[in-house]
Amino acid sequence: MGGGGGGGGDGGAGQRETERQARIKAATDEINNIFNNKYRQNVTVYRDESGNQITKEQYDALMANYDPTPITSTDAEGNAVTSSAAGPSSAVESIWADGDPNNSREKLYNDQKTAVYDLNKTEVDRQAKEAERKTRFGLARVGLLGGSEDVDAAAENDRRTNEGLMRAGGIADQAAADFRVADERTRSNLISMAQSGIDTGTAAQMALGGLKANADSMAEARAGATVGGLFNDLSQAYLANQVLAGKANGAGYGQQWYGVSNPRQTSQGTVQS
Secondary structure (H helix, E strand, O other): OOOOOOOOOOOOHHHHHHHHHHHHHHHHHHHHHHHOOEEEEEEEEEEOOOOOEEOHHHHHHHHHOOOOOOEEEEOOOOOEEEEOOOOOEEEEEEEEEEOOHHHOHHHHHHHHHHHHHHHHHHHHHHHHHHHHHHHHHHHHHOOOOOOHHHHHHHHHHHHHHHHHHHHHHHHHHHHHHHHHHHHHHHHHHHHHHHHOOOOHHHHHHHHHHHHHHHHHHHHHHHHHOOOOOOOHHHHOOHHHHHHHHHHOOOOOOOOOOOHHHOOOEEOOEEOOO
16 A cells, blocks of 8 residues: 655645634734724834844935845856845835723723712712701701701711712722623623634724723713612601600600601501501
């Protein structure tokens, strides 16, 4: 039996696999560069006679001494061969350049965090002012304004305000983290698609589209990331009710409550004993 020849016996499968891996790498690089805030830029690249990249100044110096006169020589069979001396070259090439830092994803994550925090801080401040107004009204109505109960109410208002601001900070951190996770999930999905053979043009379009979709989605989600109600009991003069309940004990006012803080109050009215 004759032995099979080596090399090339795979019917070109090795070459096709090499080309496939090159396409995967190109698409993956395209995706990662776009996610890393880089963009393609056409620039003139200068190279010396050996193909090494050089500066424009070095290129100009080499060109000043370059003699393009054809050189005639003789090959092994005595035939005349004319060729030009290798010299420097220049060509327009597409390279990856750093994008505007203001468009980086890290800045967008920080912007999301700031926007969500500011939105909730405004809500905390609004609730705090409303609670203070209603509480002071309730205290004044029962003659406790300016007393120790007033001081206690103010302290409780401050405590809930600080708690609200801490909650706002946590919500803002989570909003930024959710944005980052959405981007990384999109990147991972696109890289998986690159493994299946999408070309660089398709990869670029899908990467840009995915980033925009995530940014739009997170912007819409800001309004839903809220601190909720922080001062419900306090804004109904909760402290005044507690004080009155204690002072009126045995004096016929034990069932007198102001606002919805009465623990026996229901949506159908006060439950009678």
